[in-house]
Amino acid sequence: MDLSAFPYLQGNYAPVLEESDFGLGDLRVEGEIPASLTGAFMRDGPNTAYQPNHYVYPLDGDGMIHAVYLKGGQATYKNRWVETSHLKTERKFGRTIYGSVGKLLEVPAEVIEAGGEPNPVRNTANTNVIYHGEKLLAMWEGGFPHLLNNDLSTVGLYDYDGALKPGDALTAHPKICPDTGDLISCTQRWDSPNYWVQIFDKNARHKRTIPVQFERKGIIHDLQITENHVVIIYAPAFHDVTRAMRGEDPFSWEPEKGTRILVIPRNGKDEIVTYETEAFFSWHFCNGFERGGKIIIDYVWINRMPFTQAQGTGVEKQPRRMYRMTLDNASKTLTNEKFSDVFCEFSRVDERRMGKPYRYGFAASSDRQWADAHGYNCTGRFDFDTGETTLFNYGEQANAGEPVYVPNPDSPHEEDGWLMCFVFNPGEGQYLSIISAGDVAGGPVAKVYIPTRVPNGFHANWMQNLTL
Numbered sequence: 001m002d003l004s005a006f007p008y009l010q011g012n013y014a015p016v017l018e019e020s021d022f023g024l025g026d027l028r029v030e031g032e033i034p035a036s037l038t039g040a041f042m043r044d045g046p047n048t049a050y051q052p053n054h055y056v057y058p059l060d061g062d063g064m065i066h067a068v069y070l071k072g073g074q075a076t077y078k079n080r081w082v083e084t085s086h087l088k089t090e091r092k093f094g095r096t097i098y099g100s101v102g103k104l105l106e107v108p109a110e111v112i113e114a115g116g117e118p119n120p121v122r123n124t125a126n127t128n129v130i131y132h133g134e135k136l137l138a139m140w141e142g143g144f145p146h147l148l149n150n151d152l153s154t155v156g157l158y159d160y161d162g163a164l165k166p167g168d169a170l171t172a173h174p175k176i177c178p179d180t181g182d183l184i185s186c187t188q189r190w191d192s193p194n195y196w197v198q199i200f201d202k203n204a205r206h207k208r209t210i211p212v213q214f215e216r217k218g219i220i221h222d223l224q225i226t227e228n229h230v231v232i233i234y235a236p237a238f239h240d241v242t243r244a245m246r247g248e249d250p251f252s253w254e255p256e257k258g259t260r261i262l263v264i265p266r267n268g269k270d271e272i273v274t275y276e277t278e279a280f281f282s283w284h285f286c287n288g289f290e291r292g293g294k295i296i297i298d299y300v301w302i303n304r305m306p307f308t309q310a311q312g313t314g315v316e317k318q319p320r321r322m323y324r325m326t327l328d329n330a331s332k333t334l335t336n337e338k339f340s341d342v343f344c345e346f347s348r349v350d351e352r353r354m355g356k357p358y359r360y361g362f363a364a365s366s367d368r369q370w371a372d373a374h375g376y377n378c379t380g381r382f383d384f385d386t387g388e389t390t391l392f393n394y395g396e397q398a399n400a401g402e403p404v405y406v407p408n409p410d411s412p413h414e415e416d417g418w419l420m421c422f423v424f425n426p427g428e429g430q431y432l433s434i435i436s437a438g439d440v441a442g443g444p445v446a447k448v449y450i451p452t453r454v455p456n457g458f459h460a461n462w463m464q465n466l467t468l
């Protein structure tokens, strides 16, 4: 595979070509894995299986899951591609068939005649992996999720027992309500501008749909819950599938339209309230909660839509930082304030506090000038009580992934949990980092070295009690 034409498939963005299994004793551990942890740390990300025709960062690439299973202070590792129908079709033909989300290609007649996947839009299954209602799902926001077994083998597309209809695109960023265990999710469609909040109960049974009307389909990546609401950001960022089919740049950023924030009552009955402000984009919320008639939303602010097919487009230098937005229900006004000067992305929280008052946010962070697509070399902790940001630097050239908060099963305190993320540090190697949430500056309490590389990817989660 020649990837020299693809700047975002270089270094630790390059795919790994092998599926590996490392058992007990294969992984060197520095420090000590907390013995009370039983479960799996899993991360999804793009891992193109064939040399692509076209590649848009950070959207394209076949999904691959990397999993570290922990039990009794010991670790094992496994990585597998998600076996999507697009990937299986390309394997059958031994070459790339489909285009990218930035340049769709007509599916050749011989592929369709041979029973290959006819949809030109690849379900990459590359964005997130979640465990809810005892279902392990690889998520992609443009289609159905894929159901996986605990050993990462793929069962197939999952439609929530028929709740998802053909053409429904389920978000990769649902939130789990810590009080009810409900999964608060949403669907969009390629053939409609509208948006539907979808709520599933703790057993993954569909419970409620709340429709939201839009005049134009926006790129809405994440959603945030609060006690009574779902909050979404409608930025002036659009994708035109017809232009993608013609090979033209399908993305448009129209800042004169401003950004809207929609506050949608979770009961599905009360009125939806819309706030308007100057244009910004965001991939990810950190958390949100309600206090005294106000809704407080913490998220990673980006100055504009961040897609690119090449370096030098400006995406490499885009500012992105933790912000706090306050929506005042009485005056229908908002304030939007920068919380920290640290470059960050992939914000996470102790999910026992999802939608509730909390103290700490966590994010992949950088203490370097963000200019060369090297990624994030730090884990950051954002203390919303004191205003302080604390970083741990893994190395100047290191790449650190999304830090997932893993609760300490023996303590309700935020400080007593751990942060887990994959780190690739040239010269040192690949490891799973485990940091105490109460002592981020102190660095890893354990490094679980993996004898292969884990490319930079997207979202991870801790699957409590999931074992092989």
Ligand SMILES: [Fe+2]
Residues within 6 Å of the ligand: 127, 173, 221, 283, 284, 458, 459
């Ligand atoms: Fe995301």
